[in-house]
Amino acid sequence: MKNANDYFGCSNGSESFYKHQLSKIIYTDGVKDLVQTCKAYWLIDLVVSHQFAPKIKRESFQVWDLKRVQNDVFTILCTDGNHNKITSQEIPFSDFPYDLATIWLVDGCIMLPKEY
Numbered sequence: 001m002k003n004a005n006d007y008f009g010c011s012n013g014s015e016s017f018y019k020h021q022l023s024k025i026i027y028t029d030g031v032k033d034l035v036q037t038c039k040a041y042w043l044i045d046l047v048v049s050h051q052f053a054p055k056i057k058r059e060s061f062q063v064w065d066l067k068r069v070q071n072d073v074f075t076i077l078c079t080d081g082n083h084n085k086i087t088s089q090e091i092p093f094s095d096f097p098y099d100l101a102t103i104w105l106v107d108g109c110i111m112l113p114k115e116y
Contacts, residue, residue: 004101008034009112023048027110031103040096047105056086062105
């Protein structure tokens with residue numbers, strides 16, 4: 001299985017931060033590189049869209065795991081960092097080129113685990 005995290009976010013921290021156009025959430029250089037290279041800005045939009053649910057928004061540390069189920073079908077699972085499920089969603093079609101990817105939302109900033 002090809003994990004996107006093996007290829008992106010090779011540096012600690014981020015030199016720049018980018019603001020999501022419809023929210024106050026920001027994201028790092030590593031996330032920008034991942035979504036730009038994979039043509040997956042929808043991944044940021046998906047995480048942001050779930051923040052409208054109070055149960056999800058009140059979690060200051062969120063782990064989002066994108067996983068290929070079969071062919072072009074994916075699931076995304078959000079946990080609290082202690083493997084407690086917050087929410088999940090099926091993605092019936094995506095051309096995301098990797099089998100796995102993990103991003104974190106920490107206090108309003110989306111980042112790759114290596115950037116923490």
